[in-house]
Amino acid sequence: MQNAMLAALCGGITCSVIGVFVVTMHLSFIGVCIAHAAFAGALLGVWLGFNPLIGALLFSLASAAIIGPMADRGELNPDTSIGIVFSLMLGLAFLFMGLMPGARTEALSLFWGSILTVSRENLIFLAIVTAIIAGLVVAFYKEIQAVICHRQVALAVGIPATLIFYGLLFSTGVTITASLQSIGGLLIYSLILNPAAAAYQLTYSLKRMLIIAVIFGIISCWAGLATSYFLDLPSGAAIVITSSVIFGLATAFSPKRKVKGWQQAPVVS
């Protein structure tokens, strides 16, 4: 249980931080696509007998490298191109699962996650990723803020905006890979989206949004874990449902719901 609590803490922090970037940049579908790519890669690892984390990492980084330029260049409608990559990854995931001989217990655990039985090796990997992501956010906070809020402006003032953008996409891939075994391929994305989307409803400050999202992420994970422990429910599902409830509450009490009326009020300039 101690390992599970630590994994929940690390997963809650990294997923929420990455979620803030994904939500602010309106890249939700890209995140879903990378999550499914990681899942397909992990299944390939299970099928071929190598470490699923390596497969997940390679697939998620490759999908980020394909999707980024597709979304940027506008050769195809971004929704169309991301949708094609998404469906390809889903197809590959089912293909690898179908090709697996015998029982598919490990594959199914990647679906739903198994935070209660997270390995020490996986926990260390997750902790390292958490430390790296947190360090990068602190080091490059001003560039990240400029890129996620005003990407074209960031480019025009001489910030390496494209590098930062791809760095964020790759960080999403690494975060998903690191959280895959504990949270699960199908559920990881909700943990990225929900705490950040809830925090987005509550503040106009990026720093505060990061802090609130991390708090929501940790609460989601720990409350979900406790619920699953006491009620004997799947842990990943309990975590995601808890984070969804938090999002619902944040939306209901969001001060930003009044933004339209506020904007229509005369402004003295």
Add this chain to the structure above:
Amino acid sequence: MLIYCSKPCMDRENNMDNTVIRIQDAVVSYREDVALQGVSLDVRKGEFIGVIGPNGAGKTTLLTVINGLGKLVHGQAWVLGSPVNGRNGISLRKRIGYVAQVENIDPRLPISVRETVMVGCYGRLGLLRRPTRAQWEAVDRALSMVGMAHLSHRPIGHLSGGEYQRAAIARALIQQPEILLLDEPIASIDLQAQGEILSLIQLIHREYHMTTLFVTHDLRQLPSICHRLVLMKEGKIWKQGSPKSTLRDDILSQLFGAPVSIHSQSTIAY
């Protein structure tokens, strides 16, 4: 004298004048569409140039050639003494301010007006360095100059179009640019705000003498301070010269492909 270029042609020619932008025979294309066709243009230090022409004339593309975001398929460009190429775009853009049209912004965006203006400093500041107190004070002064001090803590998505453009101008100023590119900066905002922002742009030019290119498709939005006008059509520089020599009914009617009467353009005062 602003002579930085190692190219022999630039050394030879620019020592004689104060050329800060030199574009020679530039061709830019987006897939099958040719946006610029053999454009050549010299801009001297401190000039205020109005670039006018109908939509699709290549005006914005001309600005992207100057700040290194547009890819030349033919021709060359030198800006602030350096040849513009894929390698020096970022360092060049740190020295060039850019204000685009009002854009649609998510009203929930988690960034304030003050933070948005500070983004102008980030390029010059470099990676891994935090803004200093002096830079925050400079941001506050820039906001005061554009009349936005009272809105500095408001979320950027809550501003009107005119206020947003004032903040964008403050951001460009805080960058301390040597060249200022203004791409339809007062399009899509109300008439009163247009007049105020035009006055502000002219005030800034008189104060700082920044080399400025002002792009517009609307003659009523042209600042009276322009030293020279560049008339663009179908990706080419169709004509250029002083406002007096170019702002004529016959020339403008040909440029826009419709009858234009300069006397009806009330805000132009040449």
